[in-house]
Amino acid sequence: MLTAILTGFLFSILLVFLGRFVKGKFSLIPSIIPLGLFIYFAQFIGEISEGKTIIRNYEWIPSFGVNLTFTLDGLALLFCLMITGIGFLVFAYTSAYLKTHKFLDRFYGYLSAFMAAMLGLVLSDNLISLFVFWELTSISSFFLIGFNNTNEASRKSALTALGITGIGGLLLLAGALILGNISGTYSITEMMQNPSVITGSEYYILAVALIFGAAFTKSAQFPFHFWLPGAMKAPTPVSTYLHSATMVKAGIYLLLRLTPVLGGESFWNTSLIIVGGITMLYSAVHTIFRTDLKGILAYSTISALGILVFLIGLGTEASLLAAAVFILVHALYKATLFLITGAIDLGTKTRDVTKLRGLRKVMLPVAIAGFLAALSNAGIPSSIGFIGKDLIYEGTLHFENSVVLLTALALITNVFISYAGYVAGIKPFFGKLPEEYKETTYPNFFIWFPPVLLGSLGILFGLFPVLIEGALIKPIVASLNLPTEEIHLKLWHGFTPILALSALTIGSGVAMYFLLKPSQKLERFINSLEFISPKNILEQFNSLFEKFSSFWTNTFQNGYLRNYVSTIIVFLVVLVSWTLLQNTTYKIDYASFSKLTIYEGIVLGIMFFAIIFTVFTKSRLAAVAAMGVIGYSICLLFVFYSAPDLAMTQFAIDTLTVILFVLVLYRLPKYLVLSDYKNRIRDGILSIAFGGLISILALEVLAQPVNEEISEFYAKNAYLEAHGKNVVNVILVDFRGADTMVEISVLAIAAIGVFGLLKLRLKSTERGQR
Template identity: 70%
Template sequence: MLTAILLGFLFAFFLVFAGKLFKGKFSVLASLLPLGLFIYFCRFIPAISSGEVIRRSYEWVPSFGVNLSFTLDGLSLLFSLMITGIGFLVFAYTSAYLKGHEYLERFYGYLSAFMGAMLGLVLSDNIISLFVFWELTSISSFFLIGFNNTNPASRKSALTALGITGIGGLFLLLAGLVLGNISGTYTISEMLGMKEAIAGHEYYVLAVIFIFIAAFTKSAQFPFHFWLPGAMKAPTPVSTYLHSATMVKAGIYLLMRFTPVLGDQEIWNTTLIIIGAVTMVYSAIHTLFRTDLKGILAYSTISALGILVFLVGMGTRDTLLAAAVFIIVHALYKATLFLVTGIIDHETGTRDVTALSGLRKVLMPVAIAGFLAAVSSAGIPPSIGFLGKELTYEGTLHSEAFNIILIGAIVLTKILLFYAGFVAGLKPFTGKLPERFTNLHMPGPLMWVPPVFLAVLGMTFGIFPALIQDSIIKPAVTALGADAQDVHLALWHGFNTAFILSLVTIVVGAIMYFVLKPSAKLESFIGKFESFSPKSLLEKGSGFFVIFSGYWTRIFQNGYLRNYVSTIVFFLVVLVGYTMIGNTELKLDYASLSEITIYEMAIAILLICGVLYTVFTKSRLAAVAAMGVVGLAICLIFVFYSAPDLAMTQFSIDTLTVILFVLVLYKLPRYLRLSDYKMRIKDGVLSIAFGAVVAILALEVLSEPVNNEIGDFYAKNAYIMAHGKNVVNVILVDFRGSDTMVEISVLAIAAIGVFGLLKLRLKSSDRIK
């Protein structure tokens, strides 16, 4: 499984060097990658359908319990087949849609990296590795959405999508850390046996909230939904792949994967039902006021995602079954409609549904695909969409959370989705063909075959649901923690309440389609409420954030190094001082201290004089020289306390520091102008406080019992392991050799920087700038 995941990234890396091979007529060969992966995952269908769960684990950071653990069960198999199967058709479609594009190989690189990230996400059994792949999907989708980087709208949409989904990624990481703290493991399959312990933990609610934010941002739930319509600025293959079958369903997958762990609790079920219901109704209503085909499909996608969240929130066997079927339903018809829209846009140059009609006369195969997808979207038999709609109604009616408001919400949503599907899939092909479209020609098979195949597949699964019943649907429902033994998929469930609701949906939806026509007037009407939309409110909030950021920056990032140092020292003093306030027991054995000698007294006086002279002198060079005196005094202390090696090191460093200071400062004015006495007083108080804190810490260290274990280890092993008799040298050169090498490297880099500054000769024009 790890190889299957890495192939997407390896192919993207390969395209960096051999991308030219996949331009022109050979670009279709890129689709062999997802096709091969699709065949690979199909091999596991018999084992998964028989109840087997396949696990693979590779050590990554075992000390933290973070491994590359992967699980292939019914749920992950369902998503893997969607990712690779629809990915194959999108790859093939792209070779014709973007034929001759300057950056076609770059697009394939982004697309294959995204595919690898999605596979890693749905197969991960470790929540930390799941987070890593989650973020990789956000990053790769950022490049895909902003592929048309010369268009400012595309760049803005990509940044918006990255910002919203990136926030969700942060909360997913927090959820993983909280769940790891509760359960003692980051492995999702191990959490399944701790459901009651997790639900009873005080941090359960916190973990659930974090999971919700991650899922809602990724799957475009209200009020985080607005990034998805903006992402329609991306090329059609991106919209098809990311926004119908893969990325936007990552949040749905997250909720499904953690339903057996966190579900069956009031906060979990109630929140998902409410958010899902609001999202599906709100977005479905928006489809009435859109004239751009991609805009209609975007809002219908958000509504479909709301339905899935709603069904997962219900949490019963029937609603989880309906959710599993609807995932397939939506992927098939929505991918078809997006591909059809791409063909229309590619051939006519417009996506305005009010300007499109009669295209069946020039694009008949595309019209057939659009019609079949619209039928599936509307839930008309014998499509699989009808089966999904019946299961949704039955699951809602039989749920304990059933009430008239919820059933009304789901029926209204389905009616509006009926309308949206027919507007997007049928209207552009009916009516009279405008004269300007009479010379259109059919695109190549690589463009029209994929949508036709998906549309026919939707009908095939509807007529023969047994094809997916035992192989895909039952294992998926089992993975969700429900009993799928008696699951039986069929178009006809008898004349019952669900069937009546289906008839109502079809009749009312058909009436709406023939009566209500999309128009620019309706679109302008909804535009009047744009200032109250979540997107506008967030943009206004971001304006206040910009103001606050500017204010914060002017205070803390003002360009003065002394202020940065003062801020750091101040917070250090406050934090350390606060922790020491409660520790009043400072016990120091004065009898164990040696008597103060005349030499130590002399050095102390020399130190104090050097410090005072450094503080009060007005000459830069004199201050540097006084600092050298302070360093020399410390060297003498090391000598008196039998540490000649440290003294030599200190002497070398201090001497070099003084020389560097002189070289850097020798061209500056000779004297300092220290007229701001308030600043000097502030710095003085801060310095005294910092010194007092360090002194108290040193006394506390002296009061602690001495542990000679480390010292004894170095003394015993210095000669045996490092062949050195001087323990200090051995520690610096051998036991801490890497640390010492880094310190030397830092010193060398600093010296190079100083040398570069000394050699810098700016032109007069550059100095003015």
């Protein structure tokens, strides 16, 4: 399985060097990758349908309990088949849709990386590795959504999607860490063996809330849904692959995968029912106000995702079975509708449904695909959508509370979704063909064949549900720790209330289609209410935050180094002084200090007069020389206290510092005029305060009991392990080698920056600017 996942990443990297070979007549070659992976995962259908679970474990960071453990069960298998199967069709579709695009190889690279990340996500049994792949899907989708990077709207949409899903990724990491801390493992399989440990924990609600945040942002639940319609700026293959079949269902997958671990509790079920219910109804209603085909499909996708969250929240055997079937149902018909939208856009250069009609005369295969998808979307008998709708109503009718309300909510949502399917899948193809579309080119084989195949599968699985019952649906239910003996998918259940609800849904959807026509007037009306939308509220918050950030930056990051240093020193003095006043427990024993010798007194006197001279001299070079005297005086103190190695180090550093200062100040005026005595008084007070604080800290350290355990360790092991006799050097080079390397790197970067400033040559117009 690891090889299957890495294949997508490796192919993506390979395209950096061999990308020119997948353009033009060879543009179909990349489709071999998802096709091969689909065949690979399809071979496990027999084993999985028999109740087996395929596990592959690869050690990664075992000391932290983080391994690359991949589990292939019913739930993972369905997603793997969708990712690779629909992925193959999208790759093939892309070979014709973007055949002449100069960055086709780059697009394939992003698409391959995304496919690999999604496979890793759905196969991961370890929450930390799942998080890694989760973030990789966000990053790769960012590049796909913003593929048309010369378009400002595309770049903005990509950033919005990355921002929302990226926040969700951080929430997932936090939730995973809490779950791992509670259960003692990051393995989902091990958590499922004893879920009461987690559900009984005081941190259960916090962990669930974080998981919800991750799932809701990724799967576009209200109020985080707005990134998905914006992402429709991406090319159609992206919309098909990411926003109907794969990425947006990552949150659904996470909720289903963790249902046996976190489900069954009131907080879990109630939250999902409320959020899913609001999302599915809110987004379904929005479809009637849209005239862009992608906009209609985007909101109907959000509504379908809300239905899935709603069904998971119900948490019954019937509702989880409905969710399992509806994942497949939605992937088939929504991918088809997106693909035909791309075909229409490619042929007519518009997606405005108020202008589109009669296209069956110039793109008949696409019209057939749209008709089949609309049937499945509306739940017409003979389609897999009909079975899916029946199961949704069965799930609401068998819930223990608020049956009428929940069923009514599902009914209204399904009616609006049906209407959206008719508008997107049927309306563009019927009626009189406008004159400007009569010369529309007949679509390429790889443009019409993928949607026809997906649409036909929706009918095939509806007529013969036995094809997916044992192979896909029962294993999914079994992976949720639910019984599968009573599961029987079939078209006819007799005359039941569920059949009546399905008939009402179909009739109402058809009536809406004939009575309510998409119009610019409706779209203008909904746009007039944009000011109260979650998107606008977030944008207003971002605007206020940007203004605050600008104020903060202009106030505290104003370009003057002296202000930065002053701010840091004031903060440190206040904070450390307060801490010392609150926590000082040791009494300083001044009698234990050694007496001041005449040599030390003379050196201290020299240092004092050098400091005074440095502060009050007006010559820069004289101040540098006086600072050198202070440094050399410190060297003498090190010698007095039997630390010749420190003295030599200090001597070398001070000598080099003085030389560098002289070189840097060489081009500056010889004398420094300081007329602002207020700033000098302020700086003096800060310096005395900071110096006094350091002195007090040093005395505090001396007053504390000496623990020689660390000193003894270094003394014993410096020569034995590092073969060095100078303990200080051994600590810096060996025991703390990483710290030293980082410090050297920082100094090197600073040196490069200084060198760049020295070599800077400003234009005449820039010299007066700060």
